[in-house]
Amino acid sequence: MILGERIKRIRTFRGLTQRELGLKLGYEERNADVRVAQYESGYRVPKKDTLMEIARILNVNYINFLTEAPGCAEDIMQTFFWLDEDNRNTFHLFQLVRNPGKCNASDDKSVHYNDSDEWPAHAPVGMWIDYGLVNEFLREWCLRKEQLKSGEISEDEYFEWKINWPASSSSVDEKGNDMKNNSYQWTFERR
Numbered sequence: 001m002i003l004g005e006r007i008k009r010i011r012t013f014r015g016l017t018q019r020e021l022g023l024k025l026g027y028e029e030r031n032a033d034v035r036v037a038q039y040e041s042g043y044r045v046p047k048k049d050t051l052m053e054i055a056r057i058l059n060v061n062y063i064n065f066l067t068e069a070p071g072c073a074e075d076i077m078q079t080f081f082w083l084d085e086d087n088r089n090t091f092h093l094f095q096l097v098r099n100p101g102k103c104n105a106s107d108d109k110s111v112h113y114n115d116s117d118e119w120p121a122h123a124p125v126g127m128w129i130d131y132g133l134v135n136e137f138l139r140e141w142c143l144r145k146e147q148l149k150s151g152e153i154s155e156d157e158y159f160e161w162k163i164n165w166p167a168s169s170s171s172v173d174e175k176g177n178d179m180k181n182n183s184y185q186w187t188f189e190r191r
Helices: 003-013 018-024 032-041 048-058 072-085 134-150 156-163
Strands: none
Touching: 003 032, 003 048, 003 134, 003 156, 018 032, 018 048, 072 156, 134 156
């Protein structure tokens, strides 16, 4: 999802019109909605300070709009989250269960799974990321998707978690249990 689409998705989720957001940004009443429409359509790209202000007004983590360290763990997760927004059926997360037997000596790179109606007709390709922080983040995302699927959290709560992540994050142990603590410190910095 491109920047303008993200702004629009969050703005509408917050129940604001383009005019209301534009006025809160300090634009004149006669063109407040036009300026926001230009941002959302991609005709204009807001400057960094404007993006920070949009994030503040919409009460979301600014990393939804700005990437300060491309390829960092947070950037990877934001990419995944917005792909998930584009198509909720894109990512199917599951917790792997450790096999006590060692298989490193084998050339077999396959992982076995129990077939069910939820799996595609052809065997899916898995991916393991050897990046500890990303794995921690993926573990929590897996839990949130399971909570959404089971009805424990609503679509709105799931989206709220994503747009405020990692401030809304809590650690999840290797068994998928939510520790219900904020494991990641995030503060809004005005630059």
